[in-house]
Amino acid sequence: MSGSHTHPLYLEGSSAVHRLPTEVKIVAAVVAMFAIVATPREAVWAFAAYLAGLALVWQIAGIRPRWLAPRMLIEVPFVVLAVLLPFAESGERTELLGISLSVPGLLAAWGILVKGTLGVLTSLTLAATTPARSLPAGLARLHVPAMVTVIVTLMLRYVNLLAGEIDRMRTARIARGDDPRTLHQAGATARGVGGVFLRAYERGERVHLAMLSRGFTGTVPLSAPPATRADWCAGLAPAAYAVAIATIAWMV
Structure with a gap:
């Protein structure tokens, strides 16, 4: 990071x-x-x-x-x-x-x-x-399991990115005449959340592969x-x- x-x-x-x-x-x-x-x-x-x-x-x-x-x-x-x-x-x-x-x-x-x-x-x-x-x-210095440390690190790095993506999707829906506050739009909202989840999963795989290609071993270096x-x-x-x-x- x-x-x-x-x-x-x-x-x-x-x-x-x-x-x-x-x-x-x-x-x-x-x-x-x-x-x-x-x-x-x-x-x-x-x-x-x-x-x-x-x-x-x-x-x-x-x-x-x-x-x-x-x-x-x-x-x-x-x-x-x-x-x-x-x-x-x-x-x-x-x-x-x-x-x-x-x-x-x-x-x-x-x-x-x-x-x-x-x-x-x-x-x-x-x-x-x-x-x-x-x-x-x-x-890592507190001996928290390495997997938990990596998950927390990536969550902190990408939570704002995903929040921004959700906000842009909401803006795009409103610009096209949608009103996410109405009950009949619950299905569209659910599909949007599902799409963000899938993209986040795919992004996670790409980030993990990129980390491995740069020598990531699963532990956080202590500088x-x-x-x-x-x-x-x-x-x-x-x-x-x-x-x-x-x-x-x-x-x-």
């Missing part, structure tokens, strides 16, 4: 967070997300502390909330689910603005919203400070030096902070 391909989730920068080795940031993000998920949903203060820790990382990395906001739209399906839970769940009821809501449903909705939001923010922070081209080497002890100590500090908060939340 050449340096000319910049992922839309990556934010150019030269901060201390950007300079950390990729494998350190991956481990820190995964550990932090596990800590967030393990935190009792009743510990509201803990989630505020997580957000404060993320805000500090954003300050160091030069990430602004207005850059994060539009990229948070990926969370919309979870928000819809959370909104429906207080109406669908059974159990003890309470009234809010004259509407009867389920107390267990409200708690479940709060847990989904707050943990999902913090998880998405953590993932966006990792993506914003880590070039996509460095992920394969980082995964950058491994992370030092100082890198691990600095990079895992936010993860240790998150684990400490989760532990205190359970003890309290």
Whole structure:
């Protein structure tokens, strides 16, 4: 993957967070997300502390909330689910603005919203400070299976290309008088998706053959030096902070 391909989730920068080795940031993000998920949903203060820790990382990395906001739209399906839970769940009821809501449903909705939001923010922070081209080497250093590393690499490289192809097909259909929002066009939409899938499969075969012809052996070459002890100590500090908060939340 050449340096000319910049992922839309990556934010150019030269901060201390950007300079950390990729494998350190991956481990820190995964550990932090596990800590967030393990935190009792009743510990509201803990989630505020997580957000404060993320805000500090954003300050160091030069990430602004207005850059994060539009990229948070990926969370919309979870928000819809959370909104429906207080109406669908059974159990003890309470009234809010004259509407009867389920107390267990409200708690479940709060847990989904707050943990999902913090998880998405953590993932966006990792993506914003880590070039996509460095992920394969980082995964390889963490001893992730080579096949998984290759799949992730190609997915990151070609997902935007396929999305652009789908968008061009949609534009072409609309230009010919089609309205993809109507139900009777579902068949045409399905055929379009099938066509993109077939082209993606064929492209994958051609890319694989091209890689083999250039000496690809199934493993990712490691050119950058491994992370030092100082890198691990600095990079895992936010993860240790998150684990400490989760532990205190359970003890309290």
